[in-house]
Structures are given as structure tokens and as C-alpha cells.
Amino acid sequence: MERITYLDNAATTFPKPDIVHDTIRNFYSTCGVNPGRSGCDLALKAEEMIQGTRKKIAHLFNKSLIDSGKAKDPNRTVFTLNATMSLNLIVNGTIDRGDHIVTTMLEHDSVIRPANHKSREGAETTYVKPDPEGYVNPEDIRKAIKKNTRLVIVNHASNVIGTVQDLKAIGKICKESGVQFAVDAAQTAGVLPIDMAECNISFVSFTGHKGLFGPTGTGGICVADDAEIAGTIYGGTGVRSAQPYHLEEFPYRLEAGTLNLAGICGLSAGIDWIAQKGMDNIYRHEMELLAMLQEGLEEIKGVRFWGTKSLANRVGTLSITIDNYDPADVGMILDVEYGVITRTGLHCAPLIHEHIGTGARGSVRFSVGPFNTKEHIDTALKAVREVAADRCS
Ligand SMILES: Cc1ncc(COP(=O)(O)O)c(C=O)c1O
Structure with missing residues (x-):
């Protein structure tokens, strides 16, 4: 090159780290079958790898909970194809006509566009201004929250100027206001610690291909145990096929279709590499x-x-x-x-x-x-x- x-x-x-490439090659060439669709040994092994990766991600964002001896349900970590899909799922699954979203001018258009589409359908969005340096004053989030606010969604670190927002202060305000709090961690997952319990986060949206060192086509959402979200994509779970409607339980609620097996095993190796370094x-x-x-x-x-x-x-x-x-x-x-x-x-x-x-x-x-x-x-x-x-x- x-x-x-x-x-x-x-x-x-x-x-990406060598281990990511090696893991994908080794795992996908020996175990590249459709997980969750059959009971053969290979499918079970593939499923095991996926569950193990859900667990690693759940631990990554829930250190204080795990350290205090509590469990985090790994099925509430769902896989998507990227942060854009995760953020669309969060906005579409929490906002209805008449609802209000509070977000910031720092957002990526994977938040701006779904929020604007919702606004066009009868919801409403407020874009809070950061200071001239690019930091949001959490009190400005509080001021923007109204009776019909259903979601506060904040970019943890700007992909333009790198400013990192104060999740703990914003999360406290969301808790006091009874509003769900979503964090776009596209630039920070694997880069900075994020603790869902400490920061009262309802949803962490992550991508796999940046600071987590997985391949493109990987991402997901870590959903807090008390967070509420409806599924908005349907079908292809591979289980309970006679059921006419999509499954309500996690992870199926937010996952539809065959998962990116090669990508997820690479993502798993990326997370291991971070732990090692x-x-x-x-x-x-x-x-x-x-x-x-x-x-x-x-x-x-x-x-x-x-x-x-x-x-x-x-x-x-x-x-x-x-x-x-x-x-x-x-x-x-x-x-x-x-x-x-x-x-x-x-x-x-x-x-x-x-x-x-x-x-x-x-x-x-x-x-x-x-x-x-x-x-x-x-x-x-x-x-x-x-x-x-x-x-x-
Ligand atoms: C802050 C932020 N949010 C969301 C995204 C979208 O990520 P993805 O490429 O995984 O869809 C990006 C990508 O650059 C980003 O920087």
C-alpha cells in the first residue's frame, strides 16, 4: 500500500487491530452459519459468540452496576448496522405525534434527520445551543424541557470539534424531569468510560467501526432495564415464526433479520483489544x-x-x-x-x-x-x- x-x-x-481481522477470518470460516435458526452445534456456537458480545457491551456501559454485584440483562443490548440505524430506532421508538424532543446543535444528522422527520409528522424538536467553544450548559437542557418532552438526546462527543458533554449533569436533569435520556456515543464508545446508571442514561447508541475497532456494518443500542421503547422494524427473528406480529421481548424487539455474524465477532475482538491495551x-x-x-x-x-x-x-x-x-x-x-x-x-x-x-x-x-x-x-x-x-x- x-x-x-x-x-x-x-x-x-x-x-483495525490485527486480532480483529484474524478473529473474523477464523470464526467466519469455521462457524459462519445463521445463528438462532437451527439447533446444530455450529449455530449454537454462533449464538454463543453473539450473546458473549452482548454481554461485553453491556459491561462496557454498566461498570458501576456490575461492580455493585447487580446483573445487567445482556438481551437489552441489541445489534444494528451502525449508529445511524440505532439513533433512528431510538427516535422512532420513543416519539409520537405531539411529543417533544430536546437535542443540541452538535448533533450528527443521524439524529437531526429522524427528529426533523418526526417534527414533520406532528412532533416538535428543540436544538439547544452550545457555548461558542462547543460545550452545552446542562441548565439549557433543563430550560428546554417541556411537559410533552419525551426524549433528550445528546451527542457525547462532537465529530467536528471533539467537545465532550457532561452526561452526568444532563442525566440528572433528565431524571428530575422524568424524561428518557439517549446518548449518541458514536465518537466515544470504547474511547471514554460511559456509565448508564451513574448518568441516568436510558439508551446508549454506539457504532462498532470507530472507537470499538469492529468492522463497518456493526453498531447497536444498550437499553436500560427501565427504559421504554417500541420496536419499529419487524420480521426475520428466526423464532416463533407462526406469530403474526413481531416479538416484544429483547433483543428481538429492536432486531429484525439475520445479524452481521462476521461483523459482531470482529467487534467482540475489538473490545478485547481495548481491554488489553x-x-x-x-x-x-x-x-x-x-x-x-x-x-x-x-x-x-x-x-x-x-x-x-x-x-x-x-x-x-x-x-x-x-x-x-x-x-x-x-x-x-x-x-x-x-x-x-x-x-x-x-x-x-x-x-x-x-x-x-x-x-x-x-x-x-x-x-x-x-x-x-x-x-x-x-x-x-x-x-x-x-x-x-x-x-x-
Ligand atoms: C456523532 C456521530 N453520530 C452518528 C454517527 C453515525 O455513525 P454510523 O456511521 O455508524 O452510522 C457518526 C458518524 O460519523 C457520528 O460521528
């Missing part, structure tokens, strides 16, 4: 690289930062623009001439661009991952320096 400097880990982490070690490494990148960029004439420069309450993502350039052109030059891969434009999050001032053209986003090195950061800085020098001297 041509030498590249991959700094687009917020889109998907790349590469230590989530905080991975995070520390990424934040060291982010700090180095940020410091270097700050010294380059013509580079503008958008969102916070704070390294606290942050993940390894930053957004810049370069004066006299369209962000899309910067991304293309970095890629074609320097092999530096970033992501440009709106990053599926138009409202936060509107809020921070990057408008319709968006930004150039750099996002680090565990396989990045200081050399990668040096390469990226040298490239940005040369690009900026062309038009900003």
Missing part, C-alpha cells in the same frame, strides 16, 4: 498527538481553529480552515500531494458549523487514532505549512 498518513479516525478507525492508555496516546498537532497548527500563518482549544473534556478531533482556501481544496491537496487523509465539509453535522461560523463550506477535520505516531503528526504539519504558505504569506 502506498504510504499514507491517516488522520480520519472520526470517520472510521483505520487500520487499556482504554485510558489509548486515550492518553491520542490526546498527546492531538496536543502536538494543535500546537503545531497554531503556529502556522493563515490557519484558523474552530471550536475549543481546551484539551480537557475533548476527544482527538479538531477542525481548521486555511485563509484563502475552500476546505474541500485543502483536503484534496493534502491527500493527493502529501498522502495526508483528513475529512472536509460539514461532516454530517450542519448545525454546529452554522453555530461556530464555518457556514456552508465547513472545515478540514483531523482526527487521530491509536495507530498514529508523532511522525504522522510531523508529516501533517509539514503539509499544512506548505499549503498555507502558498496563499497566506
Whole structure:
């Protein structure tokens, strides 16, 4: 492979750990049958692997509960194809005509669009503004909650500027207001600890292909034991086929059709890899690289930062623009001439661009991952320096 400097880990982490590839190859070649559809040994083994992965994910988001000796029902962890599908299931399964959703301007369009579709059908959505740095004041969530609010849904970490929101404070407000609380953990599952009980979270929506190091086509929802949600996709459970309506019990309530067996065993291996490396070690490494990148960029004439420069309450993502350039052109030059891969434009999050001032053209986003090195950061800085020098001297 041509030498590249991959700094687009917020889109998907790349590469994945070797163990993920090895596990998929080994498991899928020896056990790639349809789980839950027959009683043969292979199907049982496949089912066992899936149940084991549900359990690992349930533990990941419920540490305080497990540590206190209580059980978390693994069947309330359901698999989907990605975070977008999870967020659609959450919005569609909790919101009816006349209901109100509170969310934020930091959201990905996998929240904005389902919420807007619901609004078009007679629900209502409030988008809470963060401060200029990109942090939401939890009290603004409280102010936005009304009698008919049924769901507060918050992006844990921005995929544009990396700001991390205070889930504990928001969850407390949701509990006091009797409103279900959903967290979009697309950028934080596997990156930062998330504790459903401590933060009063009803639904954690996760994707498998970013910080959990699984393959694309994996994701899910961890549903709290007292959370209420209706199923909105039906059929293909492989059990009780004579029943005319979809099953109410978890995980079937939110799962329909054959699961992504190869993907889920890869996801399971990704979670094991995080446990082996230590989530905080991975995070520390990424934040060291982010700090180095940020410091270097700050010294380059013509580079503008958008969102916070704070390294606290942050993940390894930053957004810049370069004066006299369209962000899309910067991304293309970095890629074609320097092999530096970033992501440009709106990053599926138009409202936060509107809020921070990057408008319709968006930004150039750099996002680090565990396989990045200081050399990668040096390469990226040298490239940005040369690009900026062309038009900003
Ligand atoms: C904050 C956020 N939410 C949701 C998504 C959607 O994730 P997926 O690609 O798994 O559908 C993304 C993907 O970039 C994201 O960054």
C-alpha cells in the first residue's frame, strides 16, 4: 500500500487491530452459519459468540452496576448496522405525534434527520445551543424541557470539534424531569468510560467501526432495564415464526433479520483489544498527538481553529480552515500531494458549523487514532505549512 498518513479516525478507525481481522477470518470460516435458526452445534456456537458480545457491551456501559454485584440483562443490548440505524430506532421508538424532543446543535444528522422527520409528522424538536467553544450548559437542557418532552438526546462527543458533554449533569436533569435520556456515543464508545446508571442514561447508541475497532456494518443500542421503547422494524427473528406480529421481548424487539455474524465477532475482538491495551492508555496516546498537532497548527500563518482549544473534556478531533482556501481544496491537496487523509465539509453535522461560523463550506477535520505516531503528526504539519504558505504569506 502506498504510504499514507491517516488522520480520519472520526470517520472510521483505520487500520483495525490485527486480532480483529484474524478473529473474523477464523470464526467466519469455521462457524459462519445463521445463528438462532437451527439447533446444530455450529449455530449454537454462533449464538454463543453473539450473546458473549452482548454481554461485553453491556459491561462496557454498566461498570458501576456490575461492580455493585447487580446483573445487567445482556438481551437489552441489541445489534444494528451502525449508529445511524440505532439513533433512528431510538427516535422512532420513543416519539409520537405531539411529543417533544430536546437535542443540541452538535448533533450528527443521524439524529437531526429522524427528529426533523418526526417534527414533520406532528412532533416538535428543540436544538439547544452550545457555548461558542462547543460545550452545552446542562441548565439549557433543563430550560428546554417541556411537559410533552419525551426524549433528550445528546451527542457525547462532537465529530467536528471533539467537545465532550457532561452526561452526568444532563442525566440528572433528565431524571428530575422524568424524561428518557439517549446518548449518541458514536465518537466515544470504547474511547471514554460511559456509565448508564451513574448518568441516568436510558439508551446508549454506539457504532462498532470507530472507537470499538469492529468492522463497518456493526453498531447497536444498550437499553436500560427501565427504559421504554417500541420496536419499529419487524420480521426475520428466526423464532416463533407462526406469530403474526413481531416479538416484544429483547433483543428481538429492536432486531429484525439475520445479524452481521462476521461483523459482531470482529467487534467482540475489538473490545478485547481495548481491554488489553487499556482504554485510558489509548486515550492518553491520542490526546498527546492531538496536543502536538494543535500546537503545531497554531503556529502556522493563515490557519484558523474552530471550536475549543481546551484539551480537557475533548476527544482527538479538531477542525481548521486555511485563509484563502475552500476546505474541500485543502483536503484534496493534502491527500493527493502529501498522502495526508483528513475529512472536509460539514461532516454530517450542519448545525454546529452554522453555530461556530464555518457556514456552508465547513472545515478540514483531523482526527487521530491509536495507530498514529508523532511522525504522522510531523508529516501533517509539514503539509499544512506548505499549503498555507502558498496563499497566506
Ligand atoms: C456523532 C456521530 N453520530 C452518528 C454517527 C453515525 O455513525 P454510523 O456511521 O455508524 O452510522 C457518526 C458518524 O460519523 C457520528 O460521528
